[in-house]
Amino acid sequence: xxxxxxxxxxxxxxxxxxxxxxxxxxxxxxxxxxxxxxxxxxxxxxxxxxxxxxxxxxxxxxxxxxxxxxxxxxxxxxxxxxxxxxxxxxxxxxxxxxxxxxxxxxxxxxxxxxxxxxxxxxxxxxxxxxxxxxxxxxxxxxxxxxxxxxxxxxxxxxxxxxxxxxxxxxxxxxxxxxxxxxxxxxxxxxxxxxxxxxxxxxxxxxxxxxxxxxxxxxxxxxxxxxxxxxxxxxxxxxxxxxxxxxxxxxxxxxxxxxxxxxxxxxxxxxxxxxxxxxxxxxxxxxxxxxxxxxxxxxxxxxxxxxxxxxxxxxxxxxxxxxxxxxxxxxxxxxxxxx
Amino acid sequence: xxxxxxxxxxxxxxxxxxxxxxxxxxxxxxxxxxxxxxxxxxxxxxxxxxxxxxxxxxxxxxxxxxxxxxxxxxxxxxxxxxxxxxxxxxxxxxxxxxxxxxxxxxxxxxxxxxxxxxxxxxxxxxxxxxxxxxxxxxxxxxxxxxxxxxxxxxxxxxxxxxxxxxxxxxxxxxxxxxxxxxxxxxxxxxxxxxxxxxxxxxxxxxxxxxxxxxxxxxxxxxxxxxxxxxxxxxxxxxxxxxxxxxxxxxxxxxxxxxxxxxxxxxxxxxxxxxxxxxxxxxxxxxxxxxxxxxxxxxxxxxxxxxxxxxxxxxxxxxxxxxxxxxxxxxxxxxxxxx
Numbered sequence: 196x197x198x199x200x201x202x203x204x205x206x207x208x209x210x211x212x213x214x215x216x217x218x219x220x221x222x223x224x225x226x227x228x229x230x231x232x233x234x235x236x237x238x239x240x241x242x243x244x245x246x247x248x249x250x251x252x253x254x255x256x257x258x259x260x261x262x263x264x265x266x267x268x269x270x271x272x273x274x275x276x277x278x279x280x281x282x283x284x285x286x287x288x289x290x291x292x293x294x295x296x297x298x299x300x301x302x303x304x305x306x307x308x309x310x311x312x313x314x315x316x317x318x319x320x321x322x323x324x325x326x327x328x329x330x331x332x333x334x335x336x337x338x339x340x341x342x343x344x345x346x347x348x349x350x351x352x353x354x355x356x357x358x359x360x361x362x363x364x365x366x367x368x369x370x371x372x373x374x375x376x377x378x379x380x381x382x383x384x385x386x387x388x389x390x391x392x393x394x395x396x397x398x399x400x401x402x403x404x405x406x407x408x409x410x411x412x413x414x415x416x417x418x419x420x421x422x423x424x425x426x427x428x429x430x431x432x433x434x435x436x437x438x439x440x441x442x443x444x445x446x447x448x449x450x451x452x453x454x455x456x457x458x459x460x461x462x463x464x465x466x467x468x469x470x471x472x473x474x475x476x477x478x479x480x481x482x483x484x485x486x487x488x489x490x491x492x493x494x495x496x497x498x499x500x501x502x503x504x505x506x507x508x509x510x511x512x513x514x515x516x517x518x519x520x521x522x523x524x525x526x527x528x529x530x531x532x533x
Numbered sequence: 534x535x536x537x538x539x540x541x542x543x544x545x546x547x548x549x550x551x552x553x554x555x556x557x558x559x560x561x562x563x564x565x566x567x568x569x570x571x572x573x574x575x576x577x578x579x580x581x582x583x584x585x586x587x588x589x590x591x592x593x594x595x596x597x598x599x600x601x602x603x604x605x606x607x608x609x610x611x612x613x614x615x616x617x618x619x620x621x622x623x624x625x626x627x628x629x630x631x632x633x634x635x636x637x638x639x640x641x642x643x644x645x646x647x648x649x650x651x652x653x654x655x656x657x658x659x660x661x662x663x664x665x666x667x668x669x670x671x672x673x674x675x676x677x678x679x680x681x682x683x684x685x686x687x688x689x690x691x692x693x694x695x696x697x698x699x700x701x702x703x704x705x706x707x708x709x710x711x712x713x714x715x716x717x718x719x720x721x722x723x724x725x726x727x728x729x730x731x732x733x734x735x736x737x738x739x740x741x742x743x744x745x746x747x748x749x750x751x752x753x754x755x756x757x758x759x760x761x762x763x764x765x766x767x768x769x770x771x772x773x774x775x776x777x778x779x780x781x782x783x784x785x786x787x788x789x790x791x792x793x794x795x796x797x798x799x800x801x802x803x804x805x806x807x808x809x810x811x812x813x814x815x816x817x818x819x820x821x822x823x824x825x826x827x828x829x830x831x832x833x834x835x836x837x838x839x840x841x842x843x844x845x846x847x848x849x850x851x852x853x854x855x856x857x858x859x860x861x862x863x864x865x866x867x868x869x870x871x
Binding site: 284312325345352355 | 622629648649655659663683693
């Protein structure tokens with residue numbers, strides 16, 4: 196991660212982190228340490244640590260959007276906190292549903308405390324997201340909270356599709372794109388929109404920023420899917436070939452299946468098998484995706500999405516300094532390695 | 534259930550049911566049938582049925598509070614829908630956490646569709662509750678949604694305590710009362726408050742109604758705990774002695790444990806055992822609670838709570854017709870058999 200390209204955004208980081216810390220501090224004593232652990236603030240015994248807290252892309256987007264729209268970015272802080280909370284609510288619940296035992300190099304919440312605590316910690320973060328926005332006193336609290344609510348329904352739709360895909364072998368690329376639109380793009384889009392709305396940006400600017408957000412969201416998912424196959428476990432914190440291990444119908448995989456190429460057919464046969472695959476098998480499956488063209492397509496498509504995002508930005512009447520930052524954030528998304 | 538005593542409230546029922554139906558209709562196609570099933574509107578294949586939808590106590594309270602406060606009860610409809618959604622979100626998640634396989638005489642959501650769908654259906658209802666309030670256009674939408682948000686955190690606190698109690702043998706009565714305050718009383722109190730706030734009642738009236746709500750909430754839990762031991766399975770839809778079967782530290786049980794009586798000590802010994810108890814054992818355990826005085830105390834305490842609720846009502850400047858209805862609803866709570 197190239198922190199230097201995100202310097203302006205980092206200046207806002209402290210305000211958001213502090214507000215997020217205050218919000219989490221209000222949770223019940225049984226839930227608070229669990230959420231603090233998930234956010235990388237402490238270990239499972241409550242001891243302060245400096246663990247990976249994630250990339251905070253959503254709160255950065257909310258703050259940048261407020262600045263870009265020419266508003267007072269301090270007004271966007273409750274929005275930045277709310278989208279981080281909704282993102283983390285979905286991570287904690289998704290890890291439980293997907294039985295993912297590791298995130299950010301550490302055991303996931305359900306793996307440490309069990310299913311019930313994971314359900315409750317996620318619920319608490321979702322509710323807290325609304326409380327933070329509604330307590331902000333912002334005249335835009337209602338539209339901002341509605342953006343968050345609708346993005347939450349999109350997240351749920353995307354995750355429901357993801358769960359459904361696991362037991363199906365006939366997932367189409369179009370369905371997979373729709374799933375990514377729900378699971379990833381919706382909240383990224385809502386993040387920029389919430390920042391702009393709280394800064395009282397005009398609707399045309401909010402709309403351009405929303406397009407930017409949903410395009411980088413799809414780029415984000417494409418890169419995530421590439422990292423899920425070819426990412427370096429040391430950097431991603433996930434096992435090698437993790438998405439192939441779970442036979443996930445990711446975007447490069449479904450593209451390969453629809454490619455009509457022999458490697459795509461071989462991949463389909465491999466995906467239809469069950470059982471725990473050996474690492475050599477996973478490597479062979481990754482090679483099939485590569486040979487069928489899925490890796491190249493996903494890279495090219497993420498580039499196209501970033502360019503579409505940048506065109507949306509260029510059409511909006513926003514401060515050039517922050518337009519540049521938003522361009523950089525888009526580039527960061529496709530260039531990241533974790 | 535004595536429907537005749539709830540006639541005025543039933544007149545509002547259609548407006549709430551219709552608004553709830555519209556709200557659920559907006560959920561994603563994968564989640565909608567699950568929520569409709571849970572609400573008793575269809576079977577697991579989506580075929581319309583007339584199953585038990587629950588007692589709708591919370592939406593009745595919201596509507597009655599709006600009338601009692603002299604407001605236009607139509608303004609309270611989004612609040613009535615929101616509190617029903619939050620209640621049902623918590624039921625779907627609690628059934629999953631507690632591994633309860635039956636509710637309202639039917640298999641629970643996780644038992645039909647699995648854990649992931651139960652998590653998602655609950656999440657969708659919680660988010661929808663906020664959306665319904667925020668889309669209402671009510672000038673009181675923000676305070677109403679904050680009441681719902683805070684009650685949700687209380688529900689989570691109560692359920693976290695409930696989960697914690699399962700692995701502990703040293704639960705005190707005071708902790709158990711606090712758990713019931715979170716798990717049951719908070720949302721009942723928020724239900725009346727939301728109705729009154731949306732009807733723009735003065736703060737002193739809202740406050741009196743909140744006291745009424747939390748007192749009947751504790752009475753409700755006491756009666757629930759009595760039914761969990763001595764309820765008729767034909768009527769409750771739960772297995773006989775269900776709370777003893779799971780060795781639940783309910784209010785009558787914890788009172789008995791603290792009674793200092795021989796039957797209380799025998800009960801403590803029995804609770805410390807593990808394994809699946811035979812029905813004769815469960816009957817013996819129920820007799821220990823009775824002999825120790827837990828059943829009598831819970832009955833008396835629920836009566837005291839109802840009288841405290843009624844005193845709060847009598848102190849408030851509300852329309853006598855609706856005060857009478859609220860009195861009746863309180864009586865219904867202690868007299869119900871399911």
